[in-house]
Each structure stands twice: as C-alpha cells, then as structure tokens.
Amino acid sequence: MQQRAVRTREVLLRAAAEVFDEVGYTRASITSIVDRAGLTAGAVYFHFKSKEGLARAVIHEQAADLQFPQGEPGLQRLIDMTDYLAVEMQQNTLLRAGVRLAVEQNEADLHEYAIYEWWTERFREELVAARARGQLLPSADESAFASLLVAAYTGTQIMSQLSTKRADLPGRISAMWRCLLPALAPADVIRQITTSATATEARA
Amino acid sequence: MQQRAVRTREVLLRAAAEVFDEVGYTRASITSIVDRAGLTAGAVYFHFKSKEGLARAVIHEQAADLQFPQGEPGLQRLIDMTDYLAVEMQQNTLLRAGVRLAVEQNEADLHEYAIYEWWTERFREELVAARARGQLLPSADESAFASLLVAAYTGTQIMSQLSTKRADLPGRISAMWRCLLPALAPADVIRQITTSATATEARA
Numbered sequence: 001m002q003q004r005a006v007r008t009r010e011v012l013l014r015a016a017a018e019v020f021d022e023v024g025y026t027r028a029s030i031t032s033i034v035d036r037a038g039l040t041a042g043a044v045y046f047h048f049k050s051k052e053g054l055a056r057a058v059i060h061e062q063a064a065d066l067q068f069p070q071g072e073p074g075l076q077r078l079i080d081m082t083d084y085l086a087v088e089m090q091q092n093t094l095l096r097a098g099v100r101l102a103v104e105q106n107e108a109d110l111h112e113y114a115i116y117e118w119w120t121e122r123f124r125e126e127l128v129a130a131r132a133r134g135q136l137l138p139s140a141d142e143s144a145f146a147s148l149l150v151a152a153y154t155g156t157q158i159m160s161q162l163s164t165k166r167a168d169l170p171g172r173i174s175a176m177w178r179c180l181l182p183a184l185a186p187a188d189v190i191r192q193i194t195t196s197a198t199a200t201e202a203r204a
Numbered sequence: 205m206q207q208r209a210v211r212t213r214e215v216l217l218r219a220a221a222e223v224f225d226e227v228g229y230t231r232a233s234i235t236s237i238v239d240r241a242g243l244t245a246g247a248v249y250f251h252f253k254s255k256e257g258l259a260r261a262v263i264h265e266q267a268a269d270l271q272f273p274q275g276e277p278g279l280q281r282l283i284d285m286t287d288y289l290a291v292e293m294q295q296n297t298l299l300r301a302g303v304r305l306a307v308e309q310n311e312a313d314l315h316e317y318a319i320y321e322w323w324t325e326r327f328r329e330e331l332v333a334a335r336a337r338g339q340l341l342p343s344a345d346e347s348a349f350a351s352l353l354v355a356a357y358t359g360t361q362i363m364s365q366l367s368t369k370r371a372d373l374p375g376r377i378s379a380m381w382r383c384l385l386p387a388l389a390p391a392d393v394i395r396q397i398t399t400s401a402t403a404t405e406a407r408a
Contacts, residue, residue, distance in 0.1 A: 024311045026230045103362065104308045107228045113366040139386055144379045151359030151380070152352060158307065159355055162317040175348045176355070182343060183387035 009047045011037045013061065016054040017097035025055055025101060025108045052108065055101050059112050062098020073129030075136075075185060076193055079177055081126065082153065083196040086170040089157060103158060119150045135189045145184060152176055170196055213251045215241045217265065220258040221301035229259055229305060229312045256312065259305050263316050266302020277333030279340075279389060280397055283381055285330065286357065287400040290374040293361060307362060323354045339393045349388060356380055374400055 015037035019028045030051055034041050048054045066088060069080040088095050101108075102115050124146035130136050156176060160169040174195050181190050219241035223232045234255055238245050252258045270292060273284040292299050305312075306319050328350035334340050360380060364373040378399050385394050 026311055100310065104311050106304065106365075107230055107308050107311045111366065113363070116363050116366065137386070141379075141383065145383050147363070147376070148356060148360075148380055148383045151363055151376075152356040154359030154362060155355030155357065156352075156359075158358060159317070159320050159351070161310075162315065162320065172351070172355075175345075176352055179345065179349050179352045179387060180384075181387070182341070183383060183385070 005047075008039065008043055012039060012043055012047055012054070013057055014094060015039075017058050017094045020055065020058055020101055021093050021097035024104060025051075030054075052110070055105075055108060056110060056112060058094065058098050059101050059105070059110070059115050060098075062095050062102070062115065063118075065092055065094050072133075073126055074133050075126070075130040075189065078123060078126035078130065079193060079195055081123075082149070082173050082177070083170065085153070086173045086196075089169055090166050099154075099157060103154065116150055116154075119153075120146045123149045130185075135185055137184060137186055140184050145180075149180075152180075209251075212243065212247055216243060216247055216251055216258070217261055218298060219243075221262050221298045224259065224262055224305055225297050225301035228308060229255075234258075256314070259309075259312060260314060260316060262298065262302050263305050263309070263314070263319050264302075266299050266306070266319065267322075269296055269298050276337075277330055278337050279330070279334040279393065282327060282330035282334065283397060283399055285327075286353070286377050286381070287374065289357070290377045290400075293373055294370050303358075303361060307358065320354055320358075323357075324350045327353045334389075339389055341388065341390055344388050349384075353384075356384075
C-alpha cells in the first residue's frame with residue numbers, strides 16, 4: 001500500500017476502536033466511525049469491506065500499540081507484561097476495543113479464536129524461557145499454564161470492568177499472581193520476583 | 205404469586221433462555237420469546253417488564269436448574285462442582301444463556317456484577333470448608349483463590365466455546381486444576397483428589 005493508504009487505514013482502525021470501545025459492536029455504525037475519522041464510507045469499504053471487517057481488524061491488531069517490557073525473557077518479564085497490560089487496559093483504546101470485541105464477539109458471530117491462541121503463545125514463550133533458566137517447578141506445564149493465564153486474564157478483566165470500570169485491574173492481576181506463583185516456581189525463585197504489588201510496597 | 209403465575213413466569217424464563225442462548229441479547233426479540241413460550245407479550249410486561257428485565261432474570265437465575273454434587277464440603281466437592289458445571293454448560297440452557305449474557309452484557313449495558321460475586325462466594329465456601337479440614341496450604345488465600353477460579357472459569361468457558369463449541373470444556377477444566385492444585389493443597393491431599401481426568405483414566 002502507498003504511504004497515504006496506510007495512513008488512512010490506521011486512522012480508520014483507531015476511529016473504529018474508539019467507537020467499538022465506547023458502544024460495542026452492535027451499536028457502532030460505519031457513519032459514526034467515518035465521521036470520527038474525518039473520512040468517507042468508501043474508505044471503510046476499500047480497506048475493511050464492512051463493519052465486520054473493521055471489528056476483525058481491531059481484534060487481530062489489538063496489540064499493535066503495545067510496547068512490551070524489555071528485559072530478559074522469563075518469569076519476571078511475563079509478570080511485568082501482565083502488569084503492563086493491566087495499565088494499558090485502562091488507557092490503550094485499541095487494546096481495550098480489541099479485548100471487548102473478542103469477549104463479546106458472539107453478538108457479531110465473528111468466531112475469532114486466533115487472538116486467544118496468539119496471547120497463549122506470547123505467554124508460553126516466556127514460560128519456555130523461564131524453564132530454560134531453571135525458574136519453573138518440574139511439575140509446571142508451560143502450555144497448560146499459558147492457556148490458564150489467558151483464561152484467567154480474560155475473566156479477571158471482565159470482572160474488573162464490571163465492578164470498577166477496570167480501576168482495580170492491576171490489583172486483581174497481582175492477586176492472581178500471588179495465587180499462581182506457588183504452583184509455577186520454587187520459593188527461592190518467587191522471592192526474587194517483583195510484582196507491581198511488591199514494587200508499590202517497596203516504594204512506600 | 206399464584207401457582208399459575210409462577211408457572212407462566214417459569215415458562216417465559218426458559219423460553220427467553222433458549223432464545224438468548226441461540227442468538228444473544230441484541231438479536232433476541234420479545235416476539236420470538238413469547239412465540240416460543242406460547243404466551244403473549246403482556247405476560248413479559250407483567251413478569252419482567254422488558255427484554256432487559258428478562259435478561260437480568262436469566263443472569264441471576266442461571267443456577268436455578270443446577271443440582272450441585274453432594275458429598276462433604278471441601279476441595280473434592282469444589283472440583284466435582286467445576287467438573288459438573290463443565291458438563292452442564294454443554295446441555296443446561298438456562299445456565300448457558302445466563303453465562304453468555306453475563307459475559308456479553310456490555311452490549312446491553314446491564315452492569316450485573318452480582319452474579320460473579322455469587323459464584324465467588326459459592327466457591328469460597330468450599331475453600332473455607334477445605335481449610336477447616338486441613339486440606340489447604342498455609343499460603344493459600346481462600347478469597348483470592350475463589351475470585352481467580354471464577355475468572356479462570358469464565359475465560360476458559362469463552363475460549364472453549366470459541367474453539368470447540370464447548371466440547372473441550374471438561375478437559376480444559378481438568379487442565380486448569382492440574383495447574384492450580386499445587387498452589388492450593390499439599391501433595392498428600394492432591395494425591396487423594398479425584399478429577400474427572402483421573403476418573404476417566406481409572407475407568408480406562
């Protein structure tokens with residue numbers, strides 16, 4: 001695509017994310033999306049074909065604006081990543097809209113499972129690195145844990161959104177890790193791990 | 205309410221559950237619900253006021269047709285309960301519709317968090333019983349684990365529904381427990397626990 005076409009697509013994707021984030025799939029209209037983007041409906045048809053196409057793009061590209069924490073691959077980076085995502089869920093519209101659509105996609109008959117597999121693989125890579133660094137208990141199954149993490153994160157996000165509009169999401173993710181870590185890593189590894197909760201305590 | 209009014213309400217609730225389970229909130233119409241119930245729209249207005257009222261009732265009463273496993277309160281019953289729910293999610297329309305609406309409720313602006321608290325409390329009671337029976341590790345936090353269980357179950361259900369229309373939900377719940385149990389109970393307690401997976405192995 002030419003530079004200008006790439007920019008137009010970006011503008012549309014982000015306008016769609018804003019509208020989906022605010023009102024969900026059903027109530028989002030192509031008119032409201034193109035109005036927000038300052039473009040015409042023709043641009044949607046050219047780049048995404050339909051509202052459904054826009055929704056699929058927002059689901060698939062939900063992580064496009066993320067800048068994952070640096071640092072050595074392994075357990076600490078996995079935890080840093082989930083802490084970072086909890087904050088991003090409060091302010092990153094593309095991520096938030098993509099997650100919302102992935103959760104509520106039955107309403108639109110989208111059948112998009114691949115994004116859950118993508119996150120599972122992302123988490124699994126860190127667990128595989130953690131294994132290579134000797135950070136995991138022999139009993140811990142990297143693939144099963146990666147899948148559980150995606151499930152637990154998805155459900156935690158839904159509960160946090162309903163109870164506090166995600167204000168308590170970082171705290172819930174810390175609580176999740178306090179539950180999970182003893183099944184994943186030996187005590188001496190856990191002692192060296194910093195979670196956002198322990199970081200907050202250390203600063204206090 | 206009189207007997208007949210109670211029955212009418214039951215028939216409507218179940219017809220609504222069928223329709224919500226099949227097409228979701230947005231595409232469900234009061235007409236399709238009353239047609240299925242063999243009643244008139246007046247019955248909906250009398251008992252539930254609106255489609256929104258019907259949806260709230262289906263969410264709140266999602267567990268009405270469940271018959272939870274008997275047995276002593278504690279870790280085994282908690283696991284039996286989650287195995288039972290995995291099978292019920294495949295065949296219990298009221299449960300399935302209630303869970304679907306609870307997950308997709310943003311599309312209808314329902315803000316119903318109480319059902320998640322209800323499940324959390326239900327799971328917590330078993331963990332408190334498990335604690336009293338000496339089944340839990342000192343480090344395990346009953347409330348945090350109960351909340352994580354509801355979150356993990358919710359997310360697992362979404363992923364199973366998208367990937368296999370819930371055919372693999374029992375297997376996913378067994379995998380969840382294999383991940384979680386080492387953080388919850390000491391090895392000698394875990395050895396005495398039967399999950400649906402170990403039960404299947406024992407039968408094989």
